[in-house]
Amino acid sequence: MTRLALLGATGSIGRQALEVVAASRDLEVCALASGSTDLTALADELGVDLVQVGGDLTELLEAAQPDLVLNAVVGFAGIEATLWTLENGVDLALANKESLVAAGELALAAHARGGGRLLPVDSEHSAVFQLLERRPRAEVASVVLTASGGPFRGSNRDDLADVTPAQALAHPTWSMGPKITVDSATLANKGLELIEAHYLFDLPYDDVEIVVHPQSIVHALVRLRDGAALAHVGYPDMRVPISYALTYPERAPLDVPPLDLASLTLSFEAPDVQTFPLLQLAREAGQSGGTAPCVYNAANEVAVSAFLDGRLSFLGVADVVAATLAAADTAPARDLDDLLTADAAARRLAERVAVA
Numbered sequence: 001m002t003r004l005a006l007l008g009a010t011g012s013i014g015r016q017a018l019e020v021v022a023a024s025r026d027l028e029v030c031a032l033a034s035g036s037t038d039l040t041a042l043a044d045e046l047g048v049d050l051v052q053v054g055g056d057l058t059e060l061l062e063a064a065q066p067d068l069v070l071n072a073v074v075g076f077a078g079i080e081a082t083l084w085t086l087e088n089g090v091d092l093a094l095a096n097k098e099s100l101v102a103a104g105e106l107a108l109a110a111h112a113r114g115g116g117r118l119l120p121v122d123s124e125h126s127a128v129f130q131l132l133e134r135r136p137r138a139e140v141a142s143v144v145l146t147a148s149g150g151p152f153r154g155s156n157r158d159d160l161a162d163v164t165p166a167q168a169l170a171h172p173t174w175s176m177g178p179k180i181t182v183d184s185a186t187l188a189n190k191g192l193e194l195i196e197a198h199y200l201f202d203l204p205y206d207d208v209e210i211v212v213h214p215q216s217i218v219h220a221l222v223r224l225r226d227g228a229a230l231a232h233v234g235y236p237d238m239r240v241p242i243s244y245a246l247t248y249p250e251r252a253p254l255d256v257p258p259l260d261l262a263s264l265t266l267s268f269e270a271p272d273v274q275t276f277p278l279l280q281l282a283r284e285a286g287q288s289g290g291t292a293p294c295v296y297n298a299a300n301e302v303a304v305s306a307f308l309d310g311r312l313s314f315l316g317v318a319d320v321v322a323a324t325l326a327a328a329d330t331a332p333a334r335d336l337d338d339l340l341t342a343d344a345a346a347r348r349l350a351e352r353v354a355v356a
Contacts, residue, residue: 001026001027002026002027002028002067002068003030003065003066004021004027004028004029004030004066004067004068004070004246005029005030005031005032005033005060005061005064005066005068005070006018006021006029006031006033006070006072007033007057007069007070007071007072007078007081008033008035008070008071008072008073008074008078008096009032009033009039009042009072010034010037010039010042011034011074012176012177012238013070013072013238013242014070014072016238016239016242017070017242017246018046019239020239020243020246020247020252020254021246023252023254023255024246024247024252026247027247029048030048030050030064030066031048031050031052031060031061031064031066032046032048032050032051032052033051033052033053033057033060033073034052034053034054035053035054035073035074036053036054038053039051050063050064056080057073057078057080057084058080058081058084061081061084061088062084066090067091068090068091068092068093068246069081069090069092069093070121070242070245070246071085071092071093071094071095071096072095072096072121073096074177074179074180075096075098075179075297076098076102076297076301076343078096078099079096079099079102079107079336079339082096082100082107083099083103083106083107083110083336085116086107086110086113086114086118087110087113087114088116089116090114090116091116091117091119092117092118092119093119093121093242094118094119094120094121095122095242097122097193097196098192098297100195100196100199100200101195101196101293101294101296101297102291102293102294102297102343103294103333103336103339104195104199104293105332105333106333106335106336106339107199108199118200119244119245119248120196120200121241121245122193122196122241123238123240123241124145124146124193124197124219124220125145125197125220126219126232126240126241127220127232127241128143128145128201128220128222128232129201130232130244131143131220131221131222131230131231131232132201135222138225139224139225140222140224140225141223141224141225142203142222142223143201143203143207143208143209143220143221143222143223144209144210144211144221144223145190145193145194145197145208145209145210145211145220146216146218146219146221146268147184147187147189147190147210147211147213147271148171148212148216149213149269149271150171150172150184150185150186151170151185152168153212153214156275157275157315160314160315161313161314162313163185163313163315165178165307165308165310168182168185168307168314169181169185171184171185173215173216173236179301179304179305179308182304182307182308183300183304185314186276186278186314186317186318187271187273187278187279188278188279188282188300188304188317190210190271190279190282191279191282191283191296192282192297192300194208194210194279194283194286195282195293195296198286205283205286210279211268211269211270211271212268212269212270212271213266213267213268214267215264215265217233217235217236217259217264218231218233218266218268219232220232234259235256235257237256239254239256240254276318277318278300278317278318278321281296281318281321281322282296284325285325288330289330289332290330290331290332290333291328291329291330291331291332291333291339291342291346292325292328292330294339294343294346295324295325295330295342296325298342298343298346298347299320299324299325299328299347299349299350299353300317300321302320302347302350302351302354303316303317303318303320303321303354304317306320306351306354311355312354316354319353320350320353320354323353324346324350324353327349327353328342328346328349329342329345
């Protein structure tokens with residue numbers, strides 16, 4: 001029996017993970033955490049004694065000593081739990097992309113020391129993980145991550161001047177939390193995933209491509225050096241990558257319909273980085289290195305919060321991130337304290353820019 005610590009238990013990923021656990025004979029939840037939602041009823045239902053709402057999640061993990069951690073915490077708040085899990089050699093199912101975006105070098109070093117498994121949960125990264133598994137890296141030319149394009153695909157900047165939070169939260173394909181849904185609308189989410197792919201798969205940024213694919217059937221492709229391309233396809237259902245990460249290396253059965261190939265029409269297009277500059281800003285931040293990805297993430301979190309609160313326009317989100325990156329100190333972080341300092345400084349700067 002695999003003892004699972006579920007962090008972010010009440011969010012979209014956490015709720016779907018509990019569906020996977022309920023269908024499994026090999027998984028049991030030993031600890032639950034949420035950012036602010038009371039977990040009393042859920043803990044009683046699951047018979048879980050170790051529960052935490054907010055605070056330092058490493059204390060919960062120390063007490064639980066799990067075999068597997070699913071980190072579905074939203075944002076920078078999930079980083080310390082990721083570093084604890086990797087450092088202690090515990091298998092990590094990672095849905096908190098910010099852990100690698102903001103703390104990539106520190107996380108990889110902890111992973112090397114701990115020796116546990118790092119299993120991506122994002123649908124695109126799970127797809128790449130499966131396509132690359134046991135494949136000699138010398139055969140791989142590049143990887144392609146797909147983006148739905150969000151609710152404003154095909155819009156120009158004039159169209160987006162008066163976008164409301166309600167419009168940005170109306171995603172055409174996926175059902176997700178508000179922060180990641182806005183990130184999908186701005187293409188910041190794909191920018192975060194680009195940086196995450198660099199760290200997960202040890203790929204140069206130039207070898208990570210982004211293509212818009214509104215049907216969300218093809219989750220990723222791997223281009224091989226002989227010109228062939230391998231694709232991972234399936235209906236958009238997050239239970240699939242969640243289950244794969246939680247039951248790896250097995251594949252547990254899921255009640256998911258097979259693809260009706262005859263009914264599918266698939267289309268692809270290049271992302272519009274002029275209208276949605278956060279994607280290109282992420283690539284530039286990753287290539288700059290140091291704490292630039294951390295600054296990108298921090299500024300984006302502040303800007304998205306300001307947009308959802310009605311304090312910032314939709315187009316202003318990218319403006320805040322760009323201005324923060326231009327002004328911030330992006331020297332490398334030697335340790336977690338350095339990273340926390342860089343994150344806090346970037347947030348203060350982004351707040352000043354957002355209210356200017």
